[in-house]
Amino acid sequence: MTIHKEGYKSIAIGVFIFALINLASFYFISFHYPWLSWLIFIATLGVLLFLISFFRVPDRKLTISDSQLICPADGKVVVIEEITDDEYFRDRRLQVSIFMSPANVHQNRNPVSGEVVYNKYHKGKYLVAWNPKSSTENERHSVVIRNPRGEILVKQIAGALAKRIVNYLSVGQHVEQSMEMGFIKFGSRVDILLPVGTNVQVKLNQAVQGGVTVLATW
Numbered sequence: 001m002t003i004h005k006e007g008y009k010s011i012a013i014g015v016f017i018f019a020l021i022n023l024a025s026f027y028f029i030s031f032h033y034p035w036l037s038w039l040i041f042i043a044t045l046g047v048l049l050f051l052i053s054f055f056r057v058p059d060r061k062l063t064i065s066d067s068q069l070i071c072p073a074d075g076k077v078v079v080i081e082e083i084t085d086d087e088y089f090r091d092r093r094l095q096v097s098i099f100m101s102p103a104n105v106h107q108n109r110n111p112v113s114g115e116v117v118y119n120k121y122h123k124g125k126y127l128v129a130w131n132p133k134s135s136t137e138n139e140r141h142s143v144v145i146r147n148p149r150g151e152i153l154v155k156q157i158a159g160a161l162a163k164r165i166v167n168y169l170s171v172g173q174h175v176e177q178s179m180e181m182g183f184i185k186f187g188s189r190v191d192i193l194l195p196v197g198t199n200v201q202v203k204l205n206q207a208v209q210g211g212v213t214v215l216a217t218w
Helices: 005-028 034-054
Strands: 068-070 075-084 092-100 107-109 114-122 140-147 150-158 165-167 180-184 188-195 214-217
Touching: 005 034, 075 188, 114 165, 140 165, 150 165, 150 180
Parallel strands: none
Antiparallel strands: 068 214, 075 092, 092 188, 107 180, 114 140, 140 150, 150 188, 165 180
16 A cells, blocks of 8 residues: 555645644643543544545556446445536436545546546535535536547546545546546545446445446446
8 A cells, every 4th residue: 555645745734733732732731631641642643544544545456448447436336327418428428426435545547548538627616525416516627538439528526525636637648547547635526427328337335446346338
């Protein structure tokens, strides 16, 4: 396991605050209330360890297959339904949505290999990620990858806690399946828009792993 580069600054700030709080606790509280000082230490250590775990990048055997689409994010499948896409395709699409809790790995990966033909950031609200309106009203970053078998749209969506979406792709870039496409901080959601009729391999409420779990087959 490694730590994602997006976490270096946040973890450094967390370590500084952890040290500051516990130094103050040691000098001003520990002599009279040692139990309280220990409680503060344990609580702040737990928060720091959680922060570190949030930016973890686990070692995994990634799935690579021309005939399969791979889940772009860790989390739970919360939506599988047909919708009308008003952003890029302007027609009916099959939407699969993955909700990422703060406890999930938050690195996002390319579902397929291909060329990036669309890349756009949208300002928006910060509704809770499981709200259906979050797909169209929240802050989000949309990418379309063109594969010889078709085009898919991947939408990174901010939630009530997520305040920063990072996307590393650019139009014209060739990307490889299961390689990194971006990162979302502190819990959110990823939507994948597929051609209607795509053979979806996941089920509602299923826990999935980015870069590993097969989302669908062409």
